[in-house]
Amino acid sequence: MQQVSALPPVLLLLLLISLSSSSCCHGANAAAGDHHDFMVVPASSLLHLSQGAVCSGHKDDGLTAMPPHNRAAWVPINRPHGPCSSAGAMDNMVDNMLLWDQLRTSYILKELSDSRAGKAVPTIDANAAPAPPVVKQDSMMMEGNITMGPQPNVTCNATSSSMATSDAARSGKPGVRQTVIIDTSSDITWVQCLPCPVPQCHLQKDPLYDPADSTTYAPIPCGSRACKELGSSYGNGCSGSGQCNYAVNYSDGRATTGTYITDTLTLSDNTTSINGFRFGCSHADRGPFGDRTAGVLALGGGPQSLRAQAAPTYGDAFSYCIPLPSSIGFLSLGGPPVGLLPRFVLTPLIRNPRAPTFYIVRLEAIAVSGKRLAVPPAAFAAGAVMDSNAVITQLPAVAYAALRAAFRSFMGAYPRAAPVLNLDTCYDFTRSPKVTLPKVSLVFAGGATVPLDAASIMLGGCLAFAAIPGNGSLGFIGNIQQQNYEVLYDVGGGSVGFRRGAC
Structure with missing residues (x-):
């Protein structure tokens, strides 16, 4: 069997980034409005999932196409x-x-x-x-x-x-x-x-x-x-x-x-x-x-x-x-309305005939501060499982090491904190009301680029990524990194899509 x-116990349906020694310069650039390779966020938003948050309901993203509640089945x-x-x-x-x-x-x-x-x-x-x-x-x-x-x-x-x-x-x-x-x-x-x-x-x-x-x-x-x-x-x-x-x-x-x-x-x-x-x-x-x-x-x-x-x-x-803590998201059966399709970036869906239950995609690269990390393409060859319940994104060891090095370099101005289980890159933000983070993007096969929000880069003050345990090479795309995106599983069409800011 x-x-x-x-x-x-409950996955219920009705159903958080690298200041180096030049971090002051990042802050100056941020004040000047240069946000091409970093972002400035409240430190509190990187520490707790829902502390002080107020439910804002469904997001109005200004689309003229059907909102989620007008879809056929949601x-x-x-x-x-x-x-x-x-x-x-x-x-x-x-x-x-x-x-x-x-x-x-x-x-x-x-x-x-x-x-x-x-x-x-x-x-x-x-x-x-x-x-x-x-x-x-x-x-x-x-x-x-x-x-x-x-x-x-x-x-x-x-x-x-x-x-x-x-x-x-x-x-x-x-x-x-x-x-x-x-x-x-x-x-x-x-x-x-x-x-x-x-x-x-x-x-x-x-x-x-x-x-x-x-x-x-x-x-x-x-x-x-x-x-x-x-x-x-x-x-x-x-x-x-x-x-x-x-x-x-x-x-x-x-x-x-x-x-x-x-x-x-x-x-x-x-x-x-x-x-x-x-x-x-x-x-x-x-x-x-x-x-x-x-x-x-x-x-x-x-x-x-x-x-x-x-x-x-x-x-x-x-x-x-998957919504941020202060929002309400949605599950929808069928594809999105035609007017929304151009807003998705697509990557091929990989199926394993011996284990058809699982949905697999191929991560191709990771970009930090607008630059792709020097990771051999072969490191990602096994693919990554798209899963609604996996929490953090798990990467092959060589890919995670490159991401961690770039992240720590950028975050050098902030004091480090003790690891939290398998999250080994954590920071003490108690004296920092605002935090400057590098922008991080996941790049999938076919060129689908998924920029991550701050809440999808850090969890509890730690970098929300980890290396795959042991010698495994198959990765996972966690729901921390998926949140605030509409993730489309077009099984019939053989693709997975991402639409940013959908909930």
Whole structure:
């Protein structure tokens, strides 16, 4: 049975730079308005993710094309711990994020390595004793809501051109709102379902989905194509009544098992639905998954994911914008409106047929203060995983060493601080109300250049990049570097796109 990458307790869907000895000169240039190779930002913005921030809602970027809320299928997203969330602040946020990040990316690297070598992916015994919680990570993910079950209103169904009275109106029991984890590196969507007793299941903030209350629910028979499609990766045999069962084992010992079913999935605006959506109805899980989430919304490259199931209606593409703490972002099914396409820079999407779940791109260069670092092109040859849950960008050792040297050279005027786990380039900004940072850009194959904002260069006063552990060469593009960009996964078109300042 194939594992998928470890999930944090809450990745929820409704879903921070180099003064050398001449740093005074950088400051003078900044005052004179020369911002070609550096930026000046408040020091406080580099230290805490949400301290003192106020939720500003959706960003108005002045576009004349459709804003996100007018797209065919979209969901607003925000951080679980920030001013746009109802959850409280999380202690030891950076430490937790980095511990989680190491766990997740190490597993993805192992799975990709095993797949390339043709090895069977190891499984975790779903009946084994629960693994002790290793880390709590729920600060850098995306949160929002979907609805499972009949639509609550009379509406135009997204999978049909006709107007009709919904099943919910006839039955009097609309679908239930569910807070779910969004994950681009897993394939099976699932939510907890009644019966789901504690401790076999975890507590959640939303009402549990009950198939018995849904007029649009249907079981998936064992002999069906949908059940066979689970294969050895996710299939878990049959129930006594011939109903298809599923199981998902995550890399940190978490797991979920239950029945594989269909029902209507409705996005948070209650106007966009997918009828007959296939997902896991979880009757037992091994966690912790946290007390806010009901399950996982999977957007991976496999045929069971939401991306694949939505493709016939919306096209084989999706995008998201991970917001800064003070903003609200979005997840959108399908490609962007035609008027927005020229605003994206594109790079080829690389797929591994042995591990189709994952989305890979090729980083070609890194520019600091407008100059490309002297890194051999071969260092980037293995590519980098685009992942919604990986936190920081991880680079091959030679590339990270070059970035670190350039960054430290520019930041020479600021006192160094102790490393924070695998972040080894940290600074003490307590006597610096403003900080001058070099501009940093990621350059992808095809020439797609992605300039980073200050909050995407530093995290907790540290350079938000690290070297790939061990001898690995496959990198990761973390969500710190993705934030404030609309990231387009055009799977059908074979490309990944970036649009700056989208949320």
